[in-house]
Amino acid sequence: MFEPNVFRARRRQLLKSLTSGIVLLPGNGESPMNYVDNTYPFRQDSTFLYYAGVSRPGLFLLIDLDDGDTTIFGKEPTVADIMWSGPQPGLAELRERSGADKADDLEVLDGVLTRAIQQGREVHFLLPYRVETRCQLEDLLGLKPGQSLQNHSEELTRAVVAQRSIKESRELAEIEMALETTQVMYSVAMQATCVGKFEREIAGLVEGIAIAGGGRLAYPCILTKLGQVLHNHHYHRRLEAGDLVVQDSGAATALGYASDITRTYPVSGTFSVRQREIYQAVLDSLTHSLASVQAGRPFRDSHLVAARTLTASLQQIGLMRGDLDESVAAGAHALFFPHGLGHMMGLDVHDMENLGEDYVGYDSEIARSEQFGLKALRFGRAPESGYVLTVEPGCYFIGPLIDQWKAEKRHEAFINYNEVDSWRDFGGVRIEENIVVTAGGCSILGPPIPKSIADVEVACS
Numbered sequence: 001m002f003e004p005n006v007f008r009a010r011r012r013q014l015l016k017s018l019t020s021g022i023v024l025l026p027g028n029g030e031s032p033m034n035y036v037d038n039t040y041p042f043r044q045d046s047t048f049l050y051y052a053g054v055s056r057p058g059l060f061l062l063i064d065l066d067d068g069d070t071t072i073f074g075k076e077p078t079v080a081d082i083m084w085s086g087p088q089p090g091l092a093e094l095r096e097r098s099g100a101d102k103a104d105d106l107e108v109l110d111g112v113l114t115r116a117i118q119q120g121r122e123v124h125f126l127l128p129y130r131v132e133t134r135c136q137l138e139d140l141l142g143l144k145p146g147q148s149l150q151n152h153s154e155e156l157t158r159a160v161v162a163q164r165s166i167k168e169s170r171e172l173a174e175i176e177m178a179l180e181t182t183q184v185m186y187s188v189a190m191q192a193t194c195v196g197k198f199e200r201e202i203a204g205l206v207e208g209i210a211i212a213g214g215g216r217l218a219y220p221c222i223l224t225k226l227g228q229v230l231h232n233h234h235y236h237r238r239l240e241a242g243d244l245v246v247q248d249s250g251a252a253t254a255l256g257y258a259s260d261i262t263r264t265y266p267v268s269g270t271f272s273v274r275q276r277e278i279y280q281a282v283l284d285s286l287t288h289s290l291a292s293v294q295a296g297r298p299f300r301d302s303h304l305v306a307a308r309t310l311t312a313s314l315q316q317i318g319l320m321r322g323d324l325d326e327s328v329a330a331g332a333h334a335l336f337f338p339h340g341l342g343h344m345m346g347l348d349v350h351d352m353e354n355l356g357e358d359y360v361g362y363d364s365e366i367a368r369s370e371q372f373g374l375k376a377l378r379f380g381r382a383p384e385s386g387y388v389l390t391v392e393p394g395c396y397f398i399g400p401l402i403d404q405w406k407a408e409k410r411h412e413a414f415i416n417y418n419e420v421d422s423w424r425d426f427g428g429v430r431i432e433e434n435i436v437v438t439a440g441g442c443s444i445l446g447p448p449i450p451k452s453i454a455d456v457e458v459a460c461s
């Protein structure tokens with residue numbers, strides 16, 4: 001828990017970039033899994049967490065831009081609430097912890113907003129991503145169903161993105177803490193992986209370490225021998241000699257800060273010749289793209305550095321061919337690397353993407369590409385010092401995609417389809433690091449997690 005002053009200072013900074021009216025930030029409610037009393041683990045909305053710091057369901061924060069006052073709205077806990085769920089903060093404590101000027105009963109909020117709207121004051125809110133929040137907002141503001149999806153405030157969105165993009169040192173410390181736990185996840189998983197184990201056994205260890213670390217997973221763990229399935233959330237397969245495991249997992253701290261790391265490692269403890277070739281190609285791609293990141297340089301450049309390095313390696317292996325510049329410009333590598341190089345990370349593993357991906361990742365200078373592969377890049381603009389990003393190149397052999405491209409003879413000048421056919425059962429490799437951008441470059445966050453072929457083989461033995 002940060003000190004109340006932190007949230008006051010953040011709200012003061014937000015005030016400076018907005019003109020007038022009211023900012024209404026809804027916190028999240030409980031979300032039922034299969035019936036009302038059986039809920040998913042509660043996760044506070046990240047923007048609410050950023051400006052109010054309290055992780056309780058059913059709260060609203062109202063910032064009056066004209067007098068600068070902040071009010072937190074909620075319900076006093078009842079005896080029944082305490083009987084079932086234990087002691088919980090009342091309104092006075094919520095006010096204190098968030099550093100708000102006032103606290104009031106949620107019943108009052110409707111009247112406050114109705115009066116403001118009658119006075120012609122603008123109520124700024126962000127794009128809701130949960131249906132429950134959408135309904136609450138539309139109810140409170142007298143909007144028609146679905147109207148909140150159009151009427152959210154662009155001014156507020158831009159101000160929040162600008163502020164949350166630059167991580168404070170206390171936020172970087174939280175991310176480093178998340179990465180300490182993540183390092184343990186990888187050393188335990190690499191040691192425990194062996195022929196005959198099931199993916200679920202390793203996935204269970206990984207999730208347990210996240211909980212033991214005081215938080216939980218920042219997102220559902222990917223732990224699969226089918227690394228070419230980019231978001232594979234199944235864990236039922238038995239690990240065999242010759243399989244590669246792609247593990248994409250990250251702990252979140254108790255305060256909600258994320259980490260997001262990927263490693264690929266051999267079940268039998270050593271990479272095969274082919275696995276070495278592709279692994280080294282992805283690792284070189286990571287190394288070169290990391291070296292290219294710096295404040296003021298579009299991250300799209302770094303994506304293209306990764307693509308170019310990978311293409312050059314795949315040409316040496318015999319999977320690709322032709323002029324290197326033309327091949328990269330045409331996007332031929334996207335057969336093997338169909339996703340983006342990385343994304344912003346912070347309180348959310350894909351930070352602020354709920355506000356609209358293009359508000360976070362693109363601007364007036366860098367627009368999202370239409371090209372297959374490059375269009376999947378979630379963050380393309382130039383980062384500033386203090387931005388936290390992931391860098392995560394990969395190389396995959398995706399059967400249906402190979403079939404489609406081959407049938408269309410797509411990029412035939414750059415792809416050696418005859419050779420590709422003999423790699424179809426390879427799977428995939430991805431290696432991911434988390435970085436903070438600095439004036440002259442970037443630095444990798446967190447303790448080192450085995451990454452070179454030699455280090456990974458030692459960690460797996």
Ligand SMILES: [Mn+2]
Binds near residue numbers: 392
């Ligand atoms: Mn990622």
